[in-house]
Amino acid sequence: MRVSEEDFEGLMRFKKADAQIRIVITIGEILKVENLSLKKANSDADYNQVDKRRVDSYQKMWSFDDEIAYWLKLFTGENNPKSFAKLVGEVELRDKRRLFFDEMPEEIWTKIITFFEENRIIVVSDILKGRGGLSANWMLVTRYNKNEETTTWTLKDINTVMNFFGGGEVKISPRGSLYLGKITMQRKGGTPDPTKLQFKIKPCQLFSLGERQ
DSSP states (O other), rough: OOOOOOHHHHHHHHHOOOOEEEEETTGEEEEEEEEEEEEEEEEOOOEEEEEOHHHHHHHHHOOOOHHHHHHHHHHTTTSOGGGGGHTTTOOOOOSOOOOOOOGHHHHHHHHHHHHHHTTHHHHHHHIOOOOOGGGEEEEEEEEEEEETTEEEEEEEHHHHHHHHHHHEEEEEOSSSSEEEETTEEEEESSOOTTTSSSEEOOGGGGGGGOOOO
């Protein structure tokens, strides 16, 4: 089957699956394909990136308004605060390259929090499950213990994963980023793409729901 360039780009843009498992049901020779998102971590591991894009890309995906996009770009540093001094005001910035959410006017960060609260389902689904033929049906997390030289693993269906990581309060973190349940939204930083928006989870938290050896 031929796939157009546009369809291929769309498929890869929303891809979350790292592996596919073919399940053949002998009755009627039914073929079922399940997609897995794989997360590998050490027992002392912290965060794992699950999605990163430019603010404009997320705006196209989630349709937030231009005001939210503008302030998110100030958060990532894509918009330099020096160039928007009148709107930023007299706030003493912790980082001259960008704004943290707790440095924004209250009505702005309240609006951003409200957006993510009201659109939590699609946001969490896009960053953990994805869309289309390469969206994830399951998440497999492996955890290696360096001291004991053992590996444990946990496998959960993607709906359980989304409810687990996406459930909870949407609020500003102590460092001025945003918590969406157990998901952290922050400026990527580093190289390359320092001004992209990044979503991170602690995959080993999934072991609290049970593990395998």
